[in-house]
Amino acid sequence: MVGVSRSVDDLLTPPLTLRQLMWLRFRRHKMALFGVAMLILLVIYSFGGAFFFSEAYANTTNTKMRLQPPMAGHPFGTDTVGRDILARTIYGGQISLIIGLTAALVETIIGVLVGALAGYYGGLLDSVLMRVTEAMLSVPQLFLLIVMAKFFGGQIPDLTVMGRTFSGSVIVIISIIGVTSWMYLARIVRAEFLSLKENEFVLAARAIGTPRWQIIFQHILPNSIAPIIVSATLGVAGAIGTEAYISFLGMGVRPPTATWGNMLDGAYNYIETAPWLWIFPGMLIVLTVLSINFVGDGLRDALDPRSRAT
């Protein structure tokens, strides 16, 4: 063995980290990769597009140019009051994506909190929280959305963030979508906690005096992160869809702030005569929701520890 100076450590291949394993599994999912690529393009479209058109332009009405079909100068045509649809899909995309992400965040926070507390503590707290969850589930979400949108809509003044003015209804919509969609996640998290809390590592952590909140959020929660991530991802798609239909009903985000959803409002009367009113925002909604769902599926497989695909 003269000249061989490698130690045992050098000969060992370091095991794949969890992240590497996840990436290996995720990348086998062709549709999920397509979804990621599509979402990146959509984000570039919505946020990069802002460099070519100002928001003021997107909100400029010109009744002489109303309902123009796609043409030079207005490649996506104009809407019922003569606004440029291309510019509005760009600014509307920003709002729709932000609503999707933040509403899913609200949903995830509420769902995780309710599920974690119910699952960990059990007993009376569990019963109360789960009855509330069931009560929320038994009221149709659409009904809740409409009532809450009517009740809270317009009560919040417009707000200005980074030099841009948003309709206060954006905040209302984010909150009500979040508040009406956390129930399934809460049930998933509760079920995870019910089984995880029986693990010996929870007992061992308690035996060395780890405080409860630390056991809940630092020991058990990381073990149930996979279904939460998947659910949160699909929640973004759900929230974008929900925003679209409540805005379509005219109770969502108020004009002039554009969203993909409220661009459809009013297009209803022109389904055949001016299809460009709904084709472009509609297509963007479908593409976004579809891509997110593909990504969600990919994540589900990639994060599942029982999945053997590498």
Place this chain on the structure above:
Amino acid sequence: MGTLLKVTDLEIRFHIPEGVVYAVNGISYIIAEGETLAIVGESGCGKSVSMMSILGLIPIPPGEIAGGSAVYQGRDLLQLSDVEMEHVRGTDISMVFQEPMTALNPVLTIGRQITESLTTHLGMNDRQAEERAAQLLEAVGIPDGVRRLGDYPHQFSGGMRQRVMIAIALSCNPSLLIADEPTTALDVTIQAQIVELVIQLREQLGMAIIWITHDLGVVAGLADRVIVMYAGYIVEEAEVDSLYNDPRHPYTLALLAALPRADRRRDRRLASIPGAPPNLLIKPQGCPFAPRCQFVLDRCWSDTPVLTPTGSDHGNGHRAACWVNVKTGAPR
């Protein structure tokens, strides 16, 4: 040496759909500072439950502490609030469990799990805690501690994980370590290493140890004093030599006779105790061991024997709960 923990008349029950399980029926014992006490007995005799109740680790309900006290440094542990108890666990009394494969959180690094109690209980900052964690790993015989802090539990073997568990339990220098069958899940050579490690750490740190086991062989090399439990009762308590040389309860006698020994003839079958442990759903009447006892008297069926000093040498604290003198088979 002063008394560290004094448990008196501890009674624990579990309320399950089938009825009430009388898990622990009024046990009392004392452990002195720096002493090693072994608790032996077969599965389900209340060894683990009595220890876990002291640390507030049994679920209530269905569990119920029906009576007794556990005084540690002037405070009754059974009366402490959850928050006070969280502070006692880890800093004053720590526990190591049987199953090292599941007692570590699979998604957190070893480093995170060791530093946790250091930052929680001792208020160390992250850097101090990591330094100390690396030292602890080296102290329990895991070389290259600094590098291994970033590893996950699945990168360690069973014996190594038990070493990590011990490092975690000892991180805040507790004065009492409760080891609940820490070697049962390990193979024999590793068992010996872990026992050796605990002995060495006991010498360095001077903590008292309560070692729960059903392996009398391990007890002999480790413990100062032994408590034998049966069906939720303490049936015998003695210094380790006295127990092995001069067992005074029929159950202890039978347990020792059942030990496989290298110096016995190989064609002999291993001795066993006839019958099965009692059903704990029924509150025992008389001596719980009576149905399996070779010395049983009429009296044993009606009167529960109390743990009393026995033999001529009352001074060394050898106590047994039995109506019979096992040497002669005559009543005492």
